[in-house]
Amino acid sequence: MTSKTHPFTKMIAGIGFTFFIALVGYILALVPGFSRVGQLAGAIIIAIIYRQFFGYPEFFRAGIQFSSKYLLRFAIILYGLKLNVDIILQDGLGLLAKGAIAIVFAILLTVYIGKKLKANTQLALLLGVGTGVCGAAAIAAVSPIIKAKDEDTAIGVGIIALVGTIFSIIYTLIQPLLPITDLQYGIWSGISLHELAHVALAAEPAGEDALAIALLAKLGRVFLLVPLCFILIFWMRNRNDDSNTKVSFPWFLIGFIGMSLFGSYVLGDIVPVSDITMDAVSQVTTFILTAAMVGLGLNVSLIDVKNKAMRPLIAMVTTSILLSFVMYWIAGI
Template sequence: MSQNNMAYVGTTTNFKPKSRLFRFYGGILFTLAIAAIGTVASNLPILDRIGAMLTSILIAVVYGNVFGYPESIHTGIQFSGHKILRFAIILYGFKLNIDVVINQGGLLLVHDILSILVAISITVLLGKLFKGEKMLTLLLGIGTGVCGAAAIAAVSPVVNADDEDTALGAGIIALVGTVFAIGYALIRPILPISPVQFGIWSGISLHEIAHVAAAAATAGPNALEIGLLAKLGRVFLLIPLSMILSLWTRRNKKQGEAKRAPFPWFLIGFLAASIIGTYFHIPKIILKEISDVIGPFLLAAAMVGLGLHVNVSRLRNRALRPLLAMLIASIVLSVFSYATLWF
């Protein structure tokens, strides 16, 4: 072999590892960069109403449909959309104070269970009636009943949802939840309920923690405190719900595939984070940084990785009917949970 050929072989051999590193780290940095842009942009008028995660998803969807999916960094994007997603859900566990939920939110847990049952069952039933996409409909029902995009992100790997369904579900739930939060704040002055009742109503019916905080805060600090407590109960119920879904998924798989059904190990991490945040003496400023800054940012980056898969031309066929089912279910949940305040 000539020296030129030997040099060429050596160059090729050295290039491949660099290429693999670029596909991996380049993809991760790409999703983090878009999440950072989305986080900054979410401070702008209008975008400040929908939040950093939805803004990041929208940027990713626009990029993917205008410039195409960046295949050259696919490995890192996939890592963000799956591995970083699970890590973000684990960090989300620091938001959950188990001791407060168990000792102070006992009765509220009954409301929370009813909310989850109503939201999921009505969304799924309407999805079947409207002949909507089954998986996307299920994700929207879970997001409506439990804790919005975080719930969708948590259960997606459990029920084997694809990336497009997960990104669509998270984006829809964040947008609709924002509209409902604004609506709650606007109608609060005309409702014949106390600030505490309004906080409970917000906590047991609105989609995300941020939506509950935004709506309940308009009724004062007591409403905000009880609203967040009610919402944390729904977050707590994400753990048993995910376990039930895992068993359901395994049972519905063919016998030969049953062993390959994934167990949601990351939810053990979610529970561990909740226990650490509740019972270990960690400075509140550190917990707040993890749960309110690092966790949401990583979740936004993960959603960017999923949002790049969304094909806008398919949105009308795939998302319209599940969206309609989820909208009706959200209205029913609001009315139902309002009625339960008097019992």
């Protein structure tokens, strides 16, 4: 009977399977202690563990692939609503410049250290982008451009979530000991930490003003994801002389830009919308992204991770430490 199951039914079942694990990750993130890890990292870990014990669920393959490919792009498009272009252009140009320094520093150093360690090049690049820009969302956006394997994308997202969480906790612990103002601490958090959630976690104890400036600094880095993607497209097309090498244009970036403009200049100004609604949209976006990452996590083989992820991890952690020191100095200028 399984062989006669309609393909559409298999796809829906597969999507439902990724949604179920994403839901488990969401519930797990509500548990004290696990909340620091977050639903995205929790869901990926569950998906990876499932793969190791039960193998890849072939019956759900079509739906899993749909989630890891199309839901991923849809989540990136919705992610654009988090970006207020007007605020960044009016109040965050200085922070934008600092964010650009962080991105260039993180990518070049991670790739350089990775090369010296003879690490997996694509994974090192993904981790550099995730460290420099905005964690999982940046990795998800860049992955199809550089033609990264699903496994590498999932590993990169998991590493970013774990390391970023550890760093944000360290930030909150040392914040009272630092000889800088709350605003400087907020800027430092916003231009050096990995995910939006990590920035919020680290900056919140310093007060509302510190949190606001931290999120503004972080959104500036998110804003720079668009030009970075176009730079990577150009680089992929010109890194060798093979005329047959093609890089498909990531059309979802147009959606990302469109949603950013819509959220910045239409929602609230022309179309009234409540904070509750925007918070709900944000949670839905995160959940869809989590389901997509589940699809990627099911492709991860821990044997391969052991062979390829340790060196990129060392490169990324080293870069994150140095980035924190450099951005601390810049934040205090």
